[in-house]
Amino acid sequence: MLSEANNKEKEFGEAYEQYSDALFKFIAMRIKDRERAKDMLQDCFTRTWQAIVDGKEVENMRAFLYKVARNLVIDEYRSHKSVSLDAMTEETGYEVASRSGDNPSIGAEVGKIREALDKLPEEYREVVSMRYIDELMPVEIAEIVGESANAVSVRINRGVVMLREALQIEK
């Protein structure tokens, strides 16, 4: 029993080392508030550990962490319901993305892409963001959102088509 607890602690520590950067990106790119994203990242890991303490068997730690982070982001959106996403964007700009951007023109271009992405319906925006911002595979996205990999792949393709149309880019 002791070794099992030690193993879980060790696994949890390794998960933090391995996934904290990606999870921070996942949260920060959606919340667009770096300080708040750090708090939420910590919250994501404490909630995950609490679930383990409560006896939850976590088979896929990475997917579980993303699920928790996704729920936190949804809660954050709900708590700021009165503030629209556009308003949040205007408030904070693309601080998170442009902070370390080398080329301002690329930053501006990415800003336009992100703007178009934010205007996509939620069901498409989420999977496209997971695929091209978080670089998750469709199978991983499927596990996080609780749908089949095929359904996720179809939605990603449709979302990209919609994004391309919004940006008036021809294939």
Added chain:
Amino acid sequence: MNDEFLSKLTQAARQVKLDPSEKARIGAKLGEFVKANPIPNVIAPASAEPFSGSQFFGQHFGMLAVASFLIVVGAGIVSVTSDNPGVFSPVLTPASDKANQLPYSSTPNSPRDTSTVSPASKVEPVNPPAESSQALTPTSTIGATTTTDSPKATTTTRSPSSNLLP
């Protein structure tokens, strides 16, 4: 789907990173949280907790069960295979052989000792103290049994052929 604009989006997103100092600070807080909220039913290190018999039994229950089963089976095999179960009893130890006697057999006042030691007087004639080393050999025991309780002796005396024949 290798659209250039998607590649740019991916590249831009890769720039969003947690500073190492921030990562270390959050990691330290998480470490404290994990220590403050350990997984329940964890057995503490042996040095920090006194010995618990129930825990020991719980941990080694399988070994104890197997050991007691083997003891019971072994005792059963011994009792079944031996012609004279008393051979393995300390009661049959010759009275003169003090070195082989168990401590409790030397106290005649003990009620347990009187019941167990008393048969020694019965055995003594069969295995005299002078021939104690030879008397305990299997051949001498079997020989004595054969001559007294031999089925052959019974057969010869009650032979059906001898009775039916004219």
